[in-house]
Amino acid sequence: MTDAHPASLDLSLWPPSGAPNLKCPRTERLITSIVEWLTPAQKVGQIIQADIASVSPDDVAKYHLGSVLNGGNSAPGRRQNTPLSDWLNLADEFWEASMSADGPRIPILWGTDAVHGHNNIAGATIFPHNVNLGAARDPDLVERIGAATALDVRASGMDWTFAPSIAVAQDIRWGRTYEAYSECPQLCADLGAALVRGLQGLPNQSEFLGPEKIIATAKHFLGDGGTRNGTDQGETIATEAELRDVHARAYYSALEAGVQTIMVSFSSWGGRKMHGHKPLLSDLLKAHLGFDGVIIGDWNGHGQIVGATPTNCPDALMAGLDIYMAPDSWKELHASLLRQLNSGEISMERLDDAVRRVLRLKFRAGIFSAPKPSARPGAAMGRRPTLANHAKLAAEAVQKSAVLLKNRHQTLPLNPVKHVLVVGKAADDLGTLCGGWTQSWQGGRLQQSDYPHAETLLNGIRRVVKAAGGHVTYAIGGEFSERPDVAIFVFGESPYAEFRGDRKSLEYSAPDSRELEILRQLNQDGIPVVSVFISGRPLWTNHHLNASDAFIAGFLPGTQAGALADLIFSNGVLDFTGKLPFAWPTDTNRPAYRDGQKDSFFTFPWGYGLGLREPGDIPSLNEHSGLSTADDLTVFQKGVTGPNWSIKLGKDGSAQAWTGGERTSEDQSLTAKTTDVGQQENAINCTWHGFESCLSFYHSPLDLSRELNAGFGFTLIASRDSTNYESIRLLALSGDRWSDIGPLGELMVWSDDETLIVFEILLQHLQKAGTDLTCLQALAFSGRDGAHLTMLHLAVEMPRT
Incomplete structure (x- = not known):
């Protein structure tokens, strides 16, 4: 396949969008009057989003900034585990600043990466990542998770989440694979739309963007899951037909569900960065598909356009971007955009259109008529959503998303009235179980004291076994003085996010070099071993599969990982129903998709997953990785x-x-x-x-x-x-x-x-x-x-x- 380098798209081949018509004539007239009232500097302020680590409430008032965000590592007072009340207080400060500015008082929006629950906030329920939800294949479950996430975001005083990611990951070497639901376009479309409905409510219904809902964002437009070799922010390898039929399918569903914002990808297509891709942003998304919401950039992504920098980029606005995400570059960017407006590099017509879209979003979200964040329905201050309900929902997602790959001689379910040895640091490490985008950008190093409602897999095993009268021994290195009846071996990837997770090879790299040795020793001792693999994607784990009697792909289960124990010791009420959202690799250097084409070689195909009553033996797998x-x-x-x-x-x-x-x-x-x-x-x-x-x-x-x-x-x-x-x-x-x-x-x-x-x-x-x-x-x-x-x-x- 050769790279496409289109100057334009053949829009006659793209079907129209089924996006609902949400325009209100009265609101549009109000928007027109506000735009006419704003000065050029105030207009530019509305289309810039700054990070809370680099902007103060006084800055918001002075520059009339339209929105702020908290990046993955930003928090009030620069304390990641700061109490919920501090987040709400800061939300009030930013809102009050926007409403005290000279001239028009336009309330500010606050966006956050609540991508698997309200994951930046200590104490929130951390739901399984999208890769898990792709394995569960349950749109209703995903919609309920969206609704629960909206309540938690509202409780912190924020209005907007940068979710869902609806990328169709074609090469699991990509570091963001776990943010994708699947390699299957239709599954991504179904689940992405479900999360949008859960977050925003149903379009043209009274609940839509009501007091218990927040703004959703479909991301990253377009083709971020199809880059060459799975390289983050790379060149998408796809013809126009593949871009339309594979990568855009989920956007059609998101538009039909009424999504109000769409985030642009860091990636390129046809040699052109998406942040400056007018044929896709303006001609396709806005003109052809009729999207009347906001197109927002990603973290300084506009600065990657050829000839641009994070502080100097008129091309992105002229290509169709409506909000620059300029976390630490916002002040210099504001100045350069004003200069470019005065010189004619930026047209007033395009600027006014972007400002209209920002104002339209604020009207639809109800923030023009809303009081300060702490006074809104659902704000914290003693009215926090019931954590127990969210934890129960997360536990359901954990159980529905676990995939049973091997069950030799019906090793599972285990009898809890036994001596169970639990092995591996991952069994009791919340950071590993939650993965990236959890309290910090890259995740990891979580304190269980910050999540008092959490249950690690180890604690879930202890709960189930203790209730049955059995006995649990936990030894990270597999040591024991009394021979156990069975061992549960929990291992997996260290947390990562985005480009840090990109891999050259699909071979699993153990954080502990003794890991495989420990597993093999248990096997040689004749102790039945159930392995639980914690990861953001399928990986080449042939050594581990061969040395295990049963093997479970748990992916990234979150703060209710302990619910998996109920499946492992199932008494017949529960069964494994999860199916692989991505094919499991048979080769360390060959993903299931190569340059957009489906490969026929894999250890387990897409959709594979055993139930407890099915034959669970698999042939011995090749253990030569072929890596030097x-x-x-x-x-x-x-x-x-x-x-x-x-x-x-x-x-x-x-x-x-x-x-x-x-x-x-x-x-x-x-x-x-x-x-x-x-x-x-x-x-x-x-x-x-x-x-x-x-x-x-x-x-x-x-x-x-x-x-x-x-x-x-x-x-x-x-x-x-x-x-x-x-x-x-x-x-x-x-x-x-x-x-x-x-x-x-x-x-x-x-x-x-x-x-x-x-x-x-x-x-x-x-x-x-x-x-x-x-x-x-x-x-x-x-x-x-x-x-x-x-x-x-x-x-x-x-x-x-």
Whole structure:
């Protein structure tokens, strides 16, 4: 298949939309009068959305900003687990600022990523992710989850969620696969529309966007699930017919359900970024399909248009964007848009249309007539929705979405009147069970004290077994003094979101290198093993499938993961009904879809899922992944250390995996913190203070002799804001000997723009300095006071020179 590069679309081949007509003549006249009243600066303010970490209530009043959002890592006081009352108080402050501005008083909207429950708020019910709901295949369940989420969002004083994601994921190497319902376009369409109905209510009904409902957002328009090799924000590989029949199908359903906002994708089609794609945004979505709501951008996505920056981008507005999501670039963007309006680069007609759409959304959502957030029906202050009801609904979703892949000799259901050994950190780790987009952008590191109503899988097993009179032993490493009757082995992916979850290979990478050894030992001891795999997508887990008597794909169940225990120990009342929303890979490098074409090779097909009464044996699976050492040599990428790599600051302390945040060495000589370079949290910023110190990346001993013969080397990509390259020396550890490779500056090879620099550290350089490449253990950067390095990427690759 070749890439399409259309200058325009053949709209005669696109069917019309069944979107309901919600226009009110009286409201349209009010909107016209308001638009005529607004100054150019006030109009520009209405089409800009700022993040609460970068904007104050005073800014909202001064610039007449139309909306704010809380990004995945933004919270009142920068405390992720801040109480609900703090969120509501801040919502009041922003609303009061918008209503005290000079001139027209237009209430502000607050948008949030409530994508599996109100997941930014500590204490909220965290529902299973979309991949689970795709396995459940129950539109009514999804609609009820939408309604529950709307209540929780209203309780925090917010008006709007950036959900549902209705991407049709075609390559599960994509890091956002778990945000998609399925690889099946129709299933995505059915479930996406159901969530819209749950969040907003039914169009043309009295409940529509009423006091118990919020604004929904269909995202990401268009084709984000079809990028080449599953690369996030990449080029969508699809003909116009495939774009229409596969990727747009769910948007037709969302429009019919009355969705009021649509978010633009970071991806491209035909070589053109979606944020600047006028044929799709204006000609198709607005003119042909009749969408009269708001098209909103994604996090500084407008800045990825060729020739644009986050603070200077007239093209997005002229292409059809109505709201710029400009989290930290909003002030400079406001100034540049005003200049471009005055110069004629932006037409007043297009600006007025965008402002009309924003005002129309606010009228439909009822915020023009609503009091401040804390005074609205459903606000917190003692009237929080009943958590018990939401927890029960989440438990239902957990049970309906679990997929039974293997059940040799009818191992399941288990008898709870037994000694049950539970193995694996994931069994009792809320962060792993909830996945990304939970209290923070990338998820993880959740405190159970923040979710008092939550039940981990371990606690669910304890509940069921204790009630039956059995006994549970929990040992992360599988140890036991008294032989158990059965073991439940819980393992899975570490949390991630967006591009950090992109994979080159579909082979499961264990966070604990002993994991498979523990599983195999239980198997060799003759203990029946039920494995529960926690993941955002199917992965190549052949070793684990072979060593398990029963195997359950639990995906990302959320705060009611314990409900899965009721299925595992089912007394005949419950049964597994979940079906795979994506085909399960048979090859580590071959997804179910390749360049838009369905592959015929998979271990379990789309829709596979056993019931307890069905034969559950499967043939022994091939355990040769076909991956070489080089496939596991990404040291640092997308803001995190690669599989089996860890980072150490200074001489003291232990090496640990880096997943973000900020650390300082024990001797205060070196500070490392997460930073943004073109994308959110995709780099690490290292600053040396005082005496010489090392930033070191560690791995268990690696044999790179084959890679040496093939001419490989380490590629380092750094930001140009790094300084003193000559003062940063490169070291390598093999055995117990450190080799001095030389100044980093001598290894600089080229720069692709004014912001990035590439260094090539050939394995030959390491060997020449005396490094034993049969047992490389660490690569270190040594610097002293004033040295500064912002690193985006470090991996073993073929040289680019």
